[in-house]
Amino acid sequence: MKFYATLVLMCAVAWPAMTTAADEPLSFAAPHLQLRYEHLLEELRCLVCQNQTLADSHAELAQDLRSEVHRMLDEGLSNDAILEFMVQRYGDFVLYRPPLKVSTWLLWLGPLIAFAAALVAIVRHARKRQRPAQELDATERERLDRLLADHQRES
Amino acid sequence: MRFAIPFALFAVVVAFLAVGLQRDPRLIPSPLIGKPLPTFELPKLSAPAQRVTAADLVGQVYLINVWASWCVACREEHPLLVELARQQQVPLIGMNYKDERPAARAWLERHGNPYRFSLFDAAGNLGIDLGVYGVPETFLIDARGVIRYKHVGPLSQEIIEKEFLTRVHEYERSSG
């Protein structure tokens, strides 16, 4: 536990023996590369400050990885290739967008399944409830409308 | 029956949370296990002119220990490494990570040098290829140059014996 406490500390502490500042701004002259660079950094999770993206982290490793991303973009690698580079070294953990595979099907499809289930439940519920209402005849319906309208005005 | 569904879902969640309590969320399994050691060519810490490549190390089971003079937790595990080296159970190769030569050498002089030699990875390139994120880290490499085990954080005697030495003996048998 103590070790991880020091890891976390490294996210915020100014490290005395740090020779290079972990905050060297990197940028591209070409705007489309700059956009891709920023996008990639937002998608990647820092391994040291585990709740920050590579873009936000002040950890030295984050700075190193930012330069790696910068270098690979300069060399003309695709976004996928750069993400693959990270995954090969750190595993799926570095990706803030979990890849779609068997183990994440439930994660990606879960909201859809929940939504579909809810929809089915509503429709069934509404159908069940609708039946008695249809048995009203025309005069009853008219009277009900009037009462409802009165009620609506009151509330 | 449908009134019992929430309870069932909750029971499942609690079961998972109970399992989750026994796990460390910060620990990330390395995807490099079972893969060959990444290629590199780095100078030795003690002799800048001598360069070592991954191929030079093939043919023996050994440990790579990632350390640095600025790393507080490294000091914690260091006596265990010195002892391990004294017993000569397994070759220990250091990887001095993102450090400065004089500081690193002075550190070894003060705390003892358990390593056959230390690679000097000032830029941290091998560190990135090895997926290092929390120094100290320790890797077990088999005789064919394949990474077999990785530990993040300071070692303890228990971890050295249980996780490393048993595996070392296993891989020595299978290769020898």
Next chain:
Amino acid sequence: MIPEIGHFALALALALAIVQSVVPMLGAASGNLTWMALARPAARAQCLFVVVAFIALAWCFIANDFSVTYVAANSNSALPLAYRISAVWGAHEGSLLLWVVILALWTVAVSFFSRGLPPAFIARVLSVMGLISIGFLLFMLFTSNPFLRDLPAAADGSDLNPLLQDPGLIIHPPMLYIGYVGFSVAFSFAIAGLIGGHLDSAWARWARPWTIMAWSFLTCGIALGSWWAYYELGWGGWWFWDPVENASFMPWLAGTALIHSLAATEKRDVFKSWTVLLAIAAFSLSLLGTFLVRSGVLTSVHAFATDPARGVFILIFLGLVIGGALTLYAWRGPRTLGGADFELASRETYLLANSVLLSVATATVLLGTLYPLLLDALGGGKISVGPPYFNAVFIPLMSPLLLLLGIGPAVHWKRDRMARVLALLKIPALGTVVILLAAYAMVEPAGRATAMFGLMLAAWVVCATVNAIVQRCRARQQAWLALITLPASFIGQSVAHIGFAVTVIGVTMVSLYDADKHVRMNVGDQTHVNGYDFTFVSARKVAGPNYDATEARFSVAQDGEPLASLAAQKRFYRVRGMAMTEAGIDARLSRDLYIALGEQLEDGAWSVRISVKPFVRLLWLGALMMALGGVIAASDKRFRRARAAVSAGRSDARQSSTAG
């Protein structure tokens, strides 16, 4: 002496909480009015002792009593007084105490404003709240006692976490906790209703104002947290889908669903089973959040220092409270929870759709938050579920919600004609188109389609809400006078809905058009971001009470006209050795200029992050409007009248029962 008094007060509070929960419950079961009547005094006495304990701990902080371990770990003699007080809830133990204090205060509030409720019902409500209190008091006394001493006393304390040394963080946790814990009232109402078999419109009418108030506080708390993260964490993010943020967001989503479901239950006696389940869920998710934050099962920037023993304790507590509630629900639910009829074309349907969408959203956040843990527990490896996931699944869920939000208030209860509703919505639809056309020219081409979509939803909600107000007023004789005589619940609802739309505008604009630049700057350098010229004027050292800082001054100009002067600080807190950023911000409704000072680089230049954030203020403004809307709605005369009416009916009943 003072810490011992605090410790003793906690023990006494525990004893009183046991009395408060056991005796009235037995009384309600056996019909013993004297036993039931014990609930109120017991709750008030419990509250008194919890408050005494809280004051004792605050006193230890104010007096710098570093013999108290908790004080030594979270304060320092150089810490300013305001932060010494907020440090009381700056870490695990003290924040638990705050939790219990707030629970006790809610309980006392219920005990005072429940004159009209049936005695057995209120006895059960206070009893359930007492049970929750027992759990937390036990937790505190056995695993997390803030009054433990460490003698000899430390010479000085190791300071409050610098992240928490901020005005926003003084009020953020109390607000958040008032919200979380406030849901315990709705929870207790649900449990009492389930036990007593007494769940009808009247029940919903009692529960509504409490739930809405809790929800308002939670809304404020979340907004404050987001605002704090924005200026304090130094990267200008306002929501990160971090586990701890999600832990506060889930009860909010469930609470929002609950408010709407309660409205339908009150007016039309429908969705009872759903409403009760949501009441249980909202508070359960608050408890789950407590577990996630304090057990260390998930990593988070905001997490407390963790301890597995605490995790086990909370998990058991969680299992008893939530498991017990859901068992009761499974057992009593089928008998107590029927519902009235309504048709597909009715306000009920819209409220149901609303609460279903919100519930699916809640489930999604829960799934995303827990998925890494589930997968790891099954040996499936470590994955991260971050903003790209949540944004991808959340937007499709929120969009239909906003569309329906415009329609729902226009539809009649029970039964309506679709043709009438559609005719009524023509004007807001037209208004939306007009607004979009006007906005089209102002929005930059990049990302315009997405921006237009977000703005369309927001404009639709605003237009439809305004239209609903106009319709209501027109129905009366004097339209303008009608505006002030509209029911508070309707005004509150409208304000909250418009607030939601305002937040949506903020989210859309800042997500799409946030211009961010990370540059190296020397004093005298100039950088251009989105038409603004930022000049680095000076850098100087300043010393705070417990930190040293570098303060960088920037001047901002637009088209050569000087616009603002900003000061950003990089602070180094001496005791903890931590570096913090204090962003320099020039705030306008239409945009924030944001400067965060990074590290000094080797050649003396500074790494600087400069952002122009369009409409970011609308995020929090909208949230405040939602909270305000809640407060207005909760003040509706109807709730008070209902109480009076029930109370009159009740005393009649009592007279007749004594007579008989």
